[in-house]
Amino acid sequence: MTTTCPEIIKAKPFLKWAGGKSQLIPEIQSVLSLKFNNYNDPFTYIEPFIGGGSVLFHLFKTFPNLEKAIINDINTDLIVxxxxxxxxxxxxxxxxxxxxxxxxxxxxxxxxxxxxxxxxxxxxxxxxxxxxxxxxxxxxxxxxxxxxxxxxxxxxxxxxxxxxxxxxxxxDAETIWSVHQCLQKTTILNGDFEQTLQYADQKTFFYLDPPYKPIKTTSSFTSYTKENFGDSDQLRLKGFCDKINETNCKFIQSNSDVRNYDEKNSFFDELYKKYNINRVKARRNINSKGAKRGKIDEILIHNF
Structure with a gap:
């Protein structure tokens, strides 16, 4: 196995990003192990909604033969x-x-x-x-x-x-330098998530972490861009996942579990019924009222 350089070993998000996936990495890693059981196999990683980059940095540290990464986000300030x-x-x-x-x-x-x-x-x-x-x-x-x-x-x-x-x-100079090392193998895009598909080959893994669908109608929406990500975008994202699947690439998508407050809400279960859906626990940390922070279910959708 190739030795990972010390700078990359220390890589972590340089921003605190609402909805960051550090806490879900063990669950994501568990699903990943179903596909990437040989850590020496080279592959390409694509993340169309990069956010804070928790999964990107984890993969660089865990898979020494990650050949290249493509990251994208519609948030221009973040990509800059x-x-x-x-x-x-x-x-x-x-x-x-x-x-x-x-x-x-x-x-x-x-x-x-x-x-x-x-x-x-x-x-x-x-x-x-x-x-x-x-x-x-x-x-x-x-x-x-x-x-x-x-x-x-x-x-x-x-x-x-x-x-x-x-x-x-x-x-945090150490974090900036470690992220810098990771990004030397990374193509950085700023635009719609669908543009990333052109970079895929048959040895590509996608991780998709879109803006979550609100789990109840009274949920306050936190906008990362002036354009909201509504149900029409969730439907378009499902079509994008179908395209990934058709190219024989592998993907994991994380999203909210709308059944947290309505057990009869089958939006994602119906939408992704031909794929695997795992329900996992995640902590809400951004509510302005501490008493309303706690663990709720989220979903991991994957095609392997």
């Missing part, structure tokens, strides 16, 4: 961050150290809040800064906003309030 880390890691680290030092130097929470709001306003003025500056602001806001959320309004403006954190770790 991946591109910046791939190309300009040290410049990014230097800039993050500067903003971290400035934030730490503010001696009360009111001044930190004012600083946060200034940076949020600056972040929303997209045409005034380059990719490194945009990524610095994204990471800073992610580490200092409420609960590490990324949420935009209908105009595409980031609108998460201040998180009142005194001394969060804004510059």
């Amino acid at each position: 961050a991946y591109q910046t880390i791939k190309t300009y890691p040290q410049q990014l680290i230097d800039a993050l150290q500067n903003i971290e030092k400035e934030y730490y130097g503010l001696n009360n929470i009111a001044k930190k809040n004012e600083f946060f709001l200034e940076r949020r306003n600056q972040f929303n003025q997209k045409n005034r800064h380059n990719n490194i500056d945009n990524t610095v602001l994204l990471i800073f806001l992610n580490k200092t906003c409420f609960n590490g959320l990324y949420r935009v309004n209908s105009k595409g403006l980031f609108n998460v309030p201040f998180g009142k954190y005194i001394k969060p770790k804004i510059c």
